[in-house]
Amino acid sequence: MxxxxxxxxxxxxxxxxxxxxxxxxxxxxxxxxxxxxxxxxxxxxxxxxxxxxxxxxxxxxxxxxxxxxxxxxxxxxxxxxxxxxxxxxxxxxxxxxxxxxxxxxxxxxxxxxxxxxxxxxxxxxxxxxxxxxxxxxxxxxxxxxxxxxxxxxxxxxLSREDPSPLQISQADRLLHDNPFGSQDLFTQVDPTAAAIAAAHWFYAAVTITAQHTGMHPIQVVASAEQYDKPLALESLTDITTAMNAGARTRHVVMPLIRNALHIADGHLRGILEVQHRIMAAQELISKAHTDHPGIDLSPDTIHLPLTSLDPARPAPDLLDNLLHGIHTCWRLYQHHADPQRPAPANVENARQQLREAFLTATREEAAARSERLL
Known part of the structure; x- marks a missing residue:
């Protein structure tokens, strides 16, 4: 505004x-x-x-x-x-x-x-x-x-409840050009549409990284480096779990953003998610009391997050998380590269070739799942 x-x-x-x-x-x-x-x-x-x-x-x-x-x-x-x-x-x-x-x-x-x-x-x-x-x-x-x-x-x-399919397609093209994200993605596209497209490319990166490393997709996400935002990993795990089960990208992303928008307005839409969070917090308290009998921990001391996204800017926040996730996949992919190290003079050239292999595989995976974008 x-x-x-x-x-x-x-x-x-x-x-x-x-x-x-x-x-x-x-x-x-x-x-x-x-x-x-x-x-x-x-x-x-x-x-x-x-x-x-x-x-x-x-x-x-x-x-x-x-x-x-x-x-x-x-x-x-x-x-x-x-x-x-x-x-x-x-x-x-x-x-x-x-x-x-x-x-x-x-x-x-x-x-x-x-x-x-x-x-x-x-x-x-x-x-x-x-x-x-x-x-x-x-x-x-x-x-x-x-x-x-x-x-x-x-x-x-701004975060929109109903993104344009044209905007999603535009974001998809920008991510095809640069799966790591570009300035145009932040300055030319509705962030809700950009987040939907980024989730599609994030899952493609997770899939090819899992194949490359022999890890399960959830393990790929869980092995990510420490995020600046504690709940970022939760949003990426939720997206990976749903898409791994066959859900369409838009159907996965939009409930996350809409729920955060409702919370920004002071409303909770549905109670199942809240019940799940409360039960998880109660289990955490119970385990803490079992493992540490002398600990002073009560339900009133627990800060219960209602959403994994920033309610003030859910779509840009999710977009940041997803692009960070793609970068994390690349680092993991690189870490599990062929242990046969090249001569020092060829290290940078080998790294560029590996990066191109990662990007090519990600683009092929994203193209193979293109029908599940919308």
Whole structure:
């Protein structure tokens, strides 16, 4: 989403958004020196909230809801998306309407921006803000079509409940070019789609590494080097286990991301996963008491993770985990190479040949399973 801020040094209203690698910012409008700072900051806050709610219609589309009957989740999401048409007229209205109820959160946010603009009371500022909001709405519509260029690029930092098949195919092509990941994967593709494609390539890397080393795929994942994030290994193990049982890549990845998004909203969808985690924690406590009778460990001291992903950024977090997993497979593959060492002068050449063998085998395995990507 776009975050708005006041540059006090230059007295300007700024709009800033992520590009996947770093942020970019533009000047929306120049402010006058007689405008109170608290009023301009209020405008920036209301604009940020409006952007957040509008982009939520992109990350949580009506199409991904289970039900669409009146007053269902899908119905409410569609109402929010339909509310886009009221935003610009609300900002440019010359009079304040009080006789009509404000139904959606998007409409409420638009009215809050309009009130902040009326307090500041300059038509030029209203024009500049309206122009910027129009560009923001156009960027969301562009992202919905699968085009993440220009201002719509901020979608590469968001986790979406319903990724585009075109985006998944684009991510798959980028990973074919470089299975270890590239900058384009983080700056041109929806991270949910990128995570689905990366899971496909990760499992291909796990499969050929298991064949090369004689290990079971789960052993390949478990032998990974220490992860910076304690729960990263859990997400990779879950994905490997499900795909090893024949599950399709999308059907494996999406529940992980959607569950994390629900938790970010303060909800738990289903209790089976939570019951599993609670039982595992109880078994851990019981074993600890058996092995160490004097230990002071009670259920209240256990921090129980509800998801293996970062709820604030589940898709980018999973994408990071999967690419790390592919690198881990390569290191394991390399470690189990032919023990007949080449002469020192040929070490680097032998390493490059082994790397190409790993990449070629991974590409062949990914191609052989291409029908299970979506």
């Amino acid at each position: 776009t975050r708005y801020a006041i540059n006090r040094a230059h007295n300007t209203l700024l709009a800033q958004w992520s590009t996947g690698i770093g942020d970019t910012a533009i000047v929306v409008a120049r402010l006058t020196h007689d405008q109170l700072h608290q009023n301009t900051r209020r405008l920036a806050a209301e604009l940020t909230r409006l952007s957040h709610l509008c982009w939520r219609s992109y990350t949580h589309p009506a199409s991904s809801a289970d039900r669409h009957s009146p007053h269902s989740l899908g119905w409410h999401r569609q109402q929010e998306r339909d509310g886009f048409t009221t935003i610009l007229p609300t900002l440019t209205a010359t009079t304040r309407t009080t006789d009509q109820p404000i139904g959606t959160k998007v409409e409420q946010a638009a009215h809050a921006v309009a009130r902040a603009l009326r307090v500041l009371g300059t038509s030029q500022l209203t024009t500049h803000v309206t122009t910027d909001i129009a560009a923001e709405l156009a960027a969301i519509e562009q992202a919905e079509r699968g085009d993440l260029s220009d201002r719509a690029q901020q979608a590469v930092a």
